[in-house]
Amino acid sequence: MNPSQVNVIGMDLVAAVHKTGPDIATFVVSAIIIIAGAIGVVFSRNPVHAALSLVMTLFGVAVLFIEQQADFLAAVQIIVYAGAIVVLFLFVIMFLGVDRRENIAAEPLHWQRPLALVLMAAALAGVIALGVGSHWATGQQAVAGSTTAGGHSNVYLLGKSVFTTYLYAFEATAALLVIAVVGAVVLARRPSLPSVEPETDARGAAVSGQPGPDGGLHDAAPRGSAAQDASPADVRAGQSLVKEAGR
Amino acid sequence: MSFLGFLDGLGGPHVRDGVIHLVVVLASVHALAAVTAIHVPHIRYLAILPEIVMLGGAVLLLGVASLSDRPVRMSVTTVGTVVISGASMGLAWWQWADVRQHGPFTTVAGAVVTDGFSALIAILASTAMLLTALVGDGYLRREGVEGPEFHVLAMVSASGAMIMGQANDLIVIFLGLEIMSIALYVLAALNPRRATSGEAALKYFVLGSFSSAIFVYGIALTYGATGGTNLAHLTSYLSTHALSSNGVLLAGMGLLLVGFGFKVAAVPFHMWTPDVYQGAPSPVTGFMAAIAKAGGFAALLRVFVSSFGTLRPDWRPIVYVIAIVTLVVGAGLAVVQRDVKRMLAYSSINHAGFVLLGLQAADARGVSAALYYVFTYSFMVIGSFAVVTLLGRSGDVGHDIAGYRALARRQPVLALAFAVLLLAQAGVPFTTGFLAKLQVVAAVVDAHSAPLGFVAMGSAAIAAFFYLRVAVLMYTPRRPRWVPPGREIVFDPIVGPQASTAAREGSGVSGQAEPEIAPGGSLDGGTAEGAVATVPRTLAELRLWSGSERTVAVVERLNADLLIDREAEAVEDGAGGRRVRVPPAAIVAIGICIAVTVVFGIVPGPLVDFTHHSTLLLLR
Amino acid sequence: MSIPGSWYLILAAVLFTIGALGLLVRRNVLVMFMCIELMLNAANLTFVTFARMLHDIGGQAVVFFVLVVAAAEVVVGLGIVVAIFRRRTSATADDLHILKG
Numbered sequence: 001m002n003p004s005q006v007n008v009i010g011m012d013l014v015a016a017v018h019k020t021g022p023d024i025a026t027f028v029v030s031a032i033i034i035i036a037g038a039i040g041v042v043f044s045r046n047p048v049h050a051a052l053s054l055v056m057t058l059f060g061v062a063v064l065f066i067e068q069q070a071d072f073l074a075a076v077q078i079i080v081y082a083g084a085i086v087v088l089f090l091f092v093i094m095f096l097g098v099d100r101r102e103n104i105a106a107e108p109l110h111w112q113r114p115l116a117l118v119l120m121a122a123a124l125a126g127v128i129a130l131g132v133g134s135h136w137a138t139g140q141q142a143v144a145g146s147t148t149a150g151g152h153s154n155v156y157l158l159g160k161s162v163f164t165t166y167l168y169a170f171e172a173t174a175a176l177l178v179i180a181v182v183g184a185v186v187l188a189r190r191p192s193l194p195s196v197e198p199e200t201d202a203r204g205a206a207v208s209g210q211p212g213p214d215g216g217l218h219d220a221a222p223r224g225s226a227a228q229d230a231s232p233a234d235v236r237a238g239q240s241l242v243k244e245a246g247r
Numbered sequence: 248m249s250f251l252g253f254l255d256g257l258g259g260p261h262v263r264d265g266v267i268h269l270v271v272v273l274a275s276v277h278a279l280a281a282v283t284a285i286h287v288p289h290i291r292y293l294a295i296l297p298e299i300v301m302l303g304g305a306v307l308l309l310g311v312a313s314l315s316d317r318p319v320r321m322s323v324t325t326v327g328t329v330v331i332s333g334a335s336m337g338l339a340w341w342q343w344a345d346v347r348q349h350g351p352f353t354t355v356a357g358a359v360v361t362d363g364f365s366a367l368i369a370i371l372a373s374t375a376m377l378l379t380a381l382v383g384d385g386y387l388r389r390e391g392v393e394g395p396e397f398h399v400l401a402m403v404s405a406s407g408a409m410i411m412g413q414a415n416d417l418i419v420i421f422l423g424l425e426i427m428s429i430a431l432y433v434l435a436a437l438n439p440r441r442a443t444s445g446e447a448a449l450k451y452f453v454l455g456s457f458s459s460a461i462f463v464y465g466i467a468l469t470y471g472a473t474g475g476t477n478l479a480h481l482t483s484y485l486s487t488h489a490l491s492s493n494g495v496l497l498a499g500m501g502l503l504l505v506g507f508g509f510k511v512a513a514v515p516f517h518m519w520t521p522d523v524y525q526g527a528p529s530p531v532t533g534f535m536a537a538i539a540k541a542g543g544f545a546a547l548l549r550v551f552v553s554s555f556g557t558l559r560p561d562w563r564p565i566v567y568v569i570a571i572v573t574l575v576v577g578a579g580l581a582v583v584q585r586d587v588k589r590m591l592a593y594s595s596i597n598h599a600g601f602v603l604l605g606l607q608a609a610d611a612r613g614v615s616a617a618l619y620y621v622f623t624y625s626f627m628v629i630g631s632f633a634v635v636t637l638l639g640r641s642g643d644v645g646h647d648i649a650g651y652r653a654l655a656r657r658q659p660v661l662a663l664a665f666a667v668l669l670l671a672q673a674g675v676p677f678t679t680g681f682l683a684k685l686q687v688v689a690a691v692v693d694a695h696s697a698p699l700g701f702v703a704m705g706s707a708a709i710a711a712f713f714y715l716r717v718a719v720l721m722y723t724p725r726r727p728r729w730v731p732p733g734r735e736i737v738f739d740p741i742v743g744p745q746a747s748t749a750a751r752e753g754s755g756v757s758g759q760a761e762p763e764i765a766p767g768g769s770l771d772g773g774t775a776e777g778a779v780a781t782v783p784r785t786l787a788e789l790r791l792w793s794g795s796e797r798t799v800a801v802v803e804r805l806n807a808d809l810l811i812d813r814e815a816e817a818v819e820d821g822a823g824g825r826r827v828r829v830p831p832a833a834i835v836a837i838g839i840c841i842a843v844t845v846v847f848g849i850v851p852g853p854l855v856d857f858t859h860h861s862t863l864l865l866l867r
Numbered sequence: 868m869s870i871p872g873s874w875y876l877i878l879a880a881v882l883f884t885i886g887a888l889g890l891l892v893r894r895n896v897l898v899m900f901m902c903i904e905l906m907l908n909a910a911n912l913t914f915v916t917f918a919r920m921l922h923d924i925g926g927q928a929v930v931f932f933v934l935v936v937a938a939a940e941v942v943v944g945l946g947i948v949v950a951i952f953r954r955r956t957s958a959t960a961d962d963l964h965i966l967k968g
Contacts, residue, residue, distance in 0.1 A: 020870070027870050031878050038882055038905050042889035047897050054901045057882070061908050064875065068919040070927050073911075073934075080934055085904065085941050092945045093897060096952050116891035124884040127468075128877055130494030136873050137920040138495065139474025140484055144925025147918065154927075160285050161928040167288055168295075168358035172410055172422040173935045175302055179403055179426065180939040182309065183433035186396045187946035418929050425936045429943050436947050445951040452944050453899055457890055459940070460906035463933055464883055467910045470926060471876075471917035 026067055034060035047098060051089045058082050069147060072155045288356035293342060294413065295359060297335045297369045298406040301376070304331030305402035312395040321393045325384040325832065328398040332377035332405075339369035339409075346864050353415055357477055360415040363864030367618060367857070368412025368545045372538060375625050376405040378836045379534040382633040385830035386530045389641055390438055397437060401534060404430035408542030417466045417476040417503075420546045424462065424510065427542050428455050431535050435527040441643060447526025454509065454519040462506025468499030481554040493558075500555055500562060504569075507550075510543035511599050514573040521584075524592030525646075529639050532588060533632025536595050537625035544602050544621050548614050551606060553865065559609050566607045567699060573600030574706040581713050587635055587646045590713060591628070594672060597710050598624050604687040604703055608694035615862040616686035622858060623679035623844065627671050630840025634665040637827050654721040657826050664837050666718040671844045673714035674707050678848035682855070875916040883909035896952075900944050907937050 033056055040053025058081045065074035142149075144165045149157060162170050292299075308327050312319045343366035346352075351362030379401055387393050407427030414420040432455060436448030470476050472495040473484045485496075508516040524532045551562060577597030584590040598620070605617025638654075638661075639645055655662035671678035674685075684707055692700040847854040886905030893899055911930045918926025 023870050027874060031874075034878065034882060035885070038885040038889075041898065041901050041905060042885060042893065047895060050895075050898050050901055054904060057905060057908065061912055064878075064912060065915055067870075068875070068915050070915045070918070070930070073915060073927055073930050076931070076934060077911075080938060081904070081908075085938060088941060088945060089897060089901065092949060095949065098895075098897070098952070113892050116888055120884045120888040120891070123887075124880055127498050127880045130498045131873065131876060131880070132494075134472070134494035134496075136495055136876055137471045137474075137917055138493065139470065139472055139917070139921050139923075140480075140488075141474060142922045142924075143475035143477070143480055144923055144928065147922050147924050147927075149924075157924045158927050158931070161924045162931060163285055164288055165356050165925065166358070166416075166418065166928045166932070167290075168355040169416065169419050169422055169932050172419065172426065173932060175403055175406060175426045176422070176429065176935060176939040178302075178306060178309075179400065179430050179433065180942040182396060182399055182403075183429065183943040184946045186400070186433055187436055187943070187950040418932055422932060422936065425940070429939055432943055432947065436950060445947060448947045449896065449951060452947055453890075453896070453903075456900075456903045456940055456944065457887075457906075459936070460883075460886070460903050460910065463907060463910040464913065466929070467913035467917065467926075470914065470929070471920070474921050474923060475925060476929060 023067065026063065030060040030063040030067070033057070034064075047093045048090065051086055051093065054089070055082050055086050058086070069154060071153075072158050289354065291352065291354040291361075293338075293345060294352070294354045294361040297338045297342065297373065298409045300331060300335045300338060301373065301402050301406040301409065304328075304335075305399045305406070307331075308395050308402075309399045318393075319395060321384060321388055324395045324398055325380055328380040328402065329377055331402065332373045332380060336370055336373035336377065339366050339373055342366040342369065343861075347860065351864055353479065357479055358416045358419050359413050360478075361413060363861030364545070364549065364614075364618070365409075365413035367622065367861040368541055369409045371541050371622055371625055372405045372408040372412070375534060375537040375541070375629060376402060378626075378629045378633075378839060379530055379537075381832040381836035382530040382533065382629070382636055384832045386528065386636050386643075388830070390440065390528075390643065392438055392440075397434065397531075400430045400434050400437075401531075404434065404534070404538060408538045408545070411542035412545040414546065414549075415478045417469065417478065417481075417550070420550070421459075421462060421466060423542065424506075424546070425459060427538060428459065428510070431455075431531070431539065434531045435523060435535070437531060438528045438643065441526075441528070443526035444528060447523045450519055450526075451523040458506050458509030458516065461502050461509075465499045465502030465504075465506055468495050468502065470499075472496035472499055478550065478554045482556070485555070485557045496558075497561060500558065501565070503550065504547075504562065504565065507543055507547040508569065511540055511547065511602070512596050513569050513599050513603060514576045514596065515569070517573070517576070517596050517599075520596055521580075521589045521592040524595070525586055525588045529588065529632050529636035529643055529646075532591075533629040533636070536591075536628040536632070540595070540599065540602070541621050541625060544606075544617060548606060548617060549865075552609055552614055556609075563607060563609055566603055567696060570600050570603035570607055570699060571702050573597070573603060574703055575600075578706040578709040578713075582709060584713075585648055587648055587651065587717065588632075590648065590717070591631060591635070594710060594713070595628065597706060598628075598672070600706065601684060601687050601703060604691040604699060607696055607699060608687075608690040610690070610694060611862050611865075612693060613687070613690040614865065615859045616683075616690040618861060619679075619855065619858040620683040620687055622854070623683050623847070624672075626840045626843045627668050627680060630668045630837050630844070631665065631672070633833055633837050633840070634661060634668065637661065637829055637833060640827060648717060648720065651717055652720050653724050656724060658829075661827075661829060662721040664841055666721060667841055667845065669714040669718050671848070673711040675711075676848075677845070679844050679851075679854065681848065682851050686855075872916050872920040876913060879909045879912040879916065882906075882912065896948055897945075900941065900948075904937065904941070907933060 037053045037056030037058075037060060040056065041050045044050045044053060058077060062074040062077040062082075065071075065077060144161055145157060147154070147157065152160075304327070308324065308331070311327075312324070342361055343363065346361060346363055346366055351360065353360045380398055383397050383401070387397055404427050407423045407425070407430065410423030410426060411420055412423075414423050432448055432452045435451050436445050438444040466476060469481070472493060473481050475481065475484070505516060507513075509519075512520040524536070527535060551566075555562060573596060577593050577595075577600055581590050581593035581597060584593060602617045602620045602624075605613040605615075605620060607613070608616070635646065636643070638650070651665075654665070667678070671680035674680045674683070684703070688700045688703050691697075691703070883906050886902045886909060889902035889905065890899050893902065911933055914926040914930045914933070918924065
């Protein structure tokens with residue numbers, strides 16, 4: 001993309017009209033895909049359908065990224081979101097076996113839906129009114145570097161920005177990934193001791209300290225000996241990373 | 248060519264092609280770099296050393312625990328965590344000393360700022376981590392969930408709070424917020440034995456992510472309105488450009504306020520707090536209360552007072568309303584709680600309201616007062632939840648307020664410690680709590696928002712009631728002979744009008760006389776009867792039957808000595824059935840909390856100066 | 868520059884609202900997570916649009932970080948869901964009843 005083409009805001013009207021046609025078509029189609037997908041996520045009864053609708057929205061957003069010269073982000077959007085996150089969603093849906101239809105008409109708090117609808121409509125109207133009133137982007141131009149500086153590609157400029165202006169933020173994401181790994185391992189572990197339900201089952205836990213009547217389930221193990229729970233079902237990939245250090 | 252031949256042997260031509268391709272790509276990248284070199288920003292490592300140590304320590308601990316053949320002993324993990332937190336704290340002190348001598352500075356391309364403010368938050372976060380490691384040690388042993396994960400996640404979370412404290416860029420604040428929060432989500436789910444733990448984590452996660460999404464959208468709108476996410480840019484842009492129509496900026500600011508409000512549990516956005524505080528493991532709750540408030544308020548104060556400073560007329564009224572609602576709802580709902588953790592949750596909402604007063608004042612004095620409040624509150628809340636942890640017993644379930652009755656007779660020291668921490672939270676003189684409340688109210692009155700100050704004092708009075716209720720209950724001996732079963736909970740506000748209950752408590756404090764417990768007076772209300780009768784008091788019946796109180800005491804002590812599990816009884820009695828063992832680490836932690844609370848309450852100078860100077864050194 | 872940025876921004880606002888609405892009205896935890904993703908996508912679209920309007924690469928860099936956060940969040944969130952609902956047949960928030968509120 002030629003920088004002079006983009007930087008000139010008052011572009012030649014004829015050229016603009018000439019170029020606008022396909023752009024408008026792209027925008028409208030993408031917008032329809034995005035909104036339809038979003039509505040599909042919210043209103044589909046089946047979680048699998050919701051996840052597939054989510055892919056639709058993500059795809060539409062990616063198209064709009066490309067439309068706005070954010071090529072790299074569009075690729076990442078497809079790879080990370082549609083390729084990883086949605087697949088993870090689908091995996092969990094299938095794993096838990098909750099891919100059945102759900103009665104979404106049932107709503108225990110009957111006032112919640114109208115209230116949410118009114119609140120959201122008000123918020124949306126508020127944001128749009130504020131935005132239209134203030135001509136949206138009132139900020140300083142190109143603070144962190146121009147999108148077309150030196151005629152470099154989008155990827156180059158983005159990478160440069162990430163490793164200079166946003167270097168600290170980039171390094172901080174390392175901590176997020178540590179949490180994600182440790183968190184997934186911690187959460188995927190099965191409880192090593194019988195659960196303690198707040199009201200009633202606390203007595204059951206009290207029993208577990210002593211030889212329980214039903215030896216198998218409420219193990220006669222003394223409290224804290226978590227290590228002997230390595231039943232075959234528990235040997236999963238995650239467990240080898242962080243050992244159960246109880247003994 | 249031998250290398251490539253080796254590769255061929257290893258994995259066939261594909262690997263070989265891949266490696267050649269990689270080499271070519273690397274070479275071309277190198278050539279590109281030679282043409283247009285990227286100038287990596289200068290980094291002054293002192294600025295980021297505390298969280299590097301904290302994060303690196305966490306990873307080191309994780310690595311050691313994962314790679315060693317035998318499970319790492321709990322004591323090793325805890326000592327390691329304490330050492331790492333201590334080192335981090337020392338580095339933060341070094342930062343503070345450096346900033347005091349040479350002034351604040353920014354580094355890493357202006358994304359990080361090191362000033363008194365950030366150093367204080369780093370000190371606070373590392374101290375909270377150290378105390379939590381000590382409290383968590385005993386808890387993890389008791390619950391049989393030993394392992395390094397608790398400490399690792401807590402350390403990562405603490406480093407997130409540090410990042411929030413020193414962030415000078417909205418996106419860095421967001422990342423710090425997420426590092427802190429996501430680690431806390433996992434920590435809340437840490438105890439797999441408790442169903443409530445996972446449930447609390449899920450609620451926390453859903454509402455936390457919701458608030459994060461709102462926060463990001465707020466950043467996006469702010470970015471559009473100002474052209475950048477850097478706080479220094481925001482400050483300079485907003486002070487030099489008078490935006491004639493700043494609707495997008497206002498919308499962004501409002502959404503940022505909502506996001507922060509969720510994190511610090513201000514009232515319209517507090518729904519998650521009671522459930523999560525109750526459901527999360529008790530040491531995690533204390534940590535969460537301290538860290539999330541510290542990080543959240545640090546970023547909130549920096550963004551709003553410093554960067555949105557020119558927009559004070561726009562946001563001060565909103566904060567005014569939020570503060571009032573937070574104070575009133577927090578105090579009002581805390582009164583009717585039966586679960587100690589829920590009570591402390593609502594009380595933490597009330598405390599958030601007080602800190603918001605400092606924000607509402609929106610000047611140096613207000614910020615200083617808010618910092619002082621956050622700093623001292625952290626010690627009080629970690630100490631309080633440490634005691635709650637100990638009394639929760641195995642399973643972390645016995646948190647009914649009724650169980651705290653007569654705690655002083657069984658465990659005088661623990662009861663005294665809890666009483667001191669509760670009184671400090673109530674704002675009793677000669678504790679840091681008093682000074683904290685005094686300072687924020689003074690600041691807000693100075694800033695011409697006197698009515699807010701009055702509301703705050705009113706809510707402090709209500710809050711004093713529910714703290715005193717627990718404190719007095721601990722010093723109230725059981726008098727089963729006088730009280731028919733089902734009427735034991737005299738101090739429950741459901742039973743009688745609050746005023747008369749408070750009056751009774753007053754007399755209870757002076758002489759522990761507790762004279763008016765006998766049926767009569769306010770106890771005879773019909774609805775009150777029904778409400779109380781639903782609570783089974785079988786232990787009281789037992790006492791009634793067994794006659795002399797001394798016999799009961801002897802049997803109780805015998806049981807305690809023989810370490811006979813009386814879990815069933817403990818559940819009926821809440822936390823109160825028998826003595827709990829207090830691990831030495833927890834003693835140290837509670838001792839530190841009380842020492843800070845009381846010593847700086849009696850000798851307020853150093854800590855007040857500390858927060859004052861930290862505020863003065865705030866980079867603007 | 869062919870299409871006014873405000874179109875994109877309004878579209879993003881609508882998307883954000885639908886996501887928030889879904890989070891408030893749906894009871895299926897997994898669908899609630901997806902609604903959070905919708906909201907984050909709306910924020911991302913806003914960032915990219917502002918980046919184009921301001922000719923600033925910073926907005927695109929921010930999206931990069933939001934993507935990382937979203938990924939980490941989803942991993943942990945789904946981990947919590949799996950930990951809780953492993954033995955149940957539905958993933959609705961109404962099954963969570965031990966904690967009142």
